[in-house]
Amino acid sequence: MSNPTAAMLVIGDEILSGRTRDANMHHLAGQLTAAGIDLKEVRIISDDAPAIITAVQALSAGFDHVFTSGGIGPTHDDITADCIAAAFDRPIDVREDARALLQAHYDRSGQELNAARLRMARIPDGAVLIDNPVSTAPGFTLRNVHVMAGVPSVFEAMVASVLPSLTGGAPLLSRTLRLVRGEGDIAGPLGAFAAAHPDLSVGSYPFVKDGVYGSNIVVRSSDASKLDSAMDALTALFA
């Protein structure tokens, strides 16, 4: 049986403008691989309501799980929750349980639960809250879409909250053979090896380091013993 599939939707201009480098994608990719959920696609889009709605609908229909990051804070450019509600034609308003979480949090810190902060309690009808042990304002799951914050520490905490509730498959294991030979040298025998092992994923990732061409051959399988014998064969092939 094949593993469940997933897509990620990163919402916000900061990566598209080159201002920041992604961190959440890399974190989620590693967590899903360990959980036996296959991350098949990532989309990064800007804070644009039609683009968000279209992407959510497409990814929700195409994959078992969708994870979003970004756009659920208190500022004017935080429009993700409203877009998710629109994508699934659900009403959205301040929800009492989310408001109570925020009220308790701001009471503890002596801050005011003002109108902007109250926006973070807007939750689409029928969603399940995702716990945020870092800064309280919750994420939520609606259907197969898990809506999480963009700040990396909060995103990571929410991933940790939601992942144990999902049914994964067999964790995908990977082994790497690093060769200091260009891909053009090894492509022939490597292609034959991949064709002879159709139950394994065999990838070649070229690199250039200090002017020398090399290739990382990555073999993936959820079967450890198959992986071991494949790596023995691969090592012998390029010895």
Next chain:
Amino acid sequence: MSNPTAAMLVIGDEILSGRTRDANMHHLAGQLTAAGIDLKEVRIISDDAPAIITAVQALSAGFDHVFTSGGIGPTHDDITADCIAAAFDRPIDVREDARALLQAHYDRSGQELNAARLRMARIPDGAVLIDNPVSTAPGFTLRNVHVMAGVPSVFEAMVASVLPSLTGGAPLLSRTLRLVRGEGDIAGPLGAFAAAHPDLSVGSYPFVKDGVYGSNIVVRSSDASKLDSAMDALTALFA
């Protein structure tokens, strides 16, 4: 007049599996911003022919330019060129000018232009080659799709080859005001500021550093004097 739009398609499993962190996206985002071309979407997909073909068709129809990275080397998992040809229903075969480039390159280095390396001369009919000063094997442009290598040094060289040929708009300038105040504190006045400056892009990017919540307010415009006066007003607002 608004700037031309662009999308990027990253092809390959290495980012989706969490094995490597993206570098090309960050580079391209910065280069496009400087050139006045608005990067609107990035998609990362695996080495899967139907997924590549569908994404190329969708992005080519939706944006002025599409930049792809990855999958144009000599190994069995390098299927991008064939997928681009399929996406636009063009024949593809080894092209003489591309073969001549490779032949000269491997003659110089005393290596054989074997069958695997010759795959890198497969170019869809009607494409224009993109110069690769790093390792010779060319990229290509077909319609509005610019097909480039995944190895960062090669990708960057190809971006430098192709960008000067594109007509950009006014470079988007950005200025950042860093506030050591949480978004919930500033969201009200910031929203009013954004509403009063509809010709500027005003984004808020929260951060947590050493347990302290802060916000980077990023204002973007291609008009330097508008940007200056907006930053003066913004600084006064939060002084």
